Amino acid sequence: MSEINKSRRVFLRTAALGAAAVPMARFVVPSAHAAKPHAEDGHALNYVNDATTSSHDKYQDGQKCQNCVFWAKDAKDGWGTCRHPKFADVLVNENGWCNSYAPGA
16 A cells, blocks of 8 residues: 555544544533532622622722623623633622623723
8 A cells, every 4th residue: 555545544534533523522521601600799809799789999880790801791591701710610690790890892
């Protein structure tokens, strides 16, 4: 067998295995909401689940996770992902607030 035919067979076999593996990837890659607990008041950075209950000096009316630059815009049932490192292991409430709030664009 020539070297070209051998290389072609290796490529085709690898491509076929890769194509067969793609549909299985959804079982390996966890979703953003999978197995993450909801953040509780006081989790980090003076976080509260309801922004209107914050007594922090920095809080201003209308500020909430949903319109923060750290909000990942993936809310499900009012809970979503925050990109701030302190909240990587929990879901935050879209109406929540913490003192790292930064207005989103």
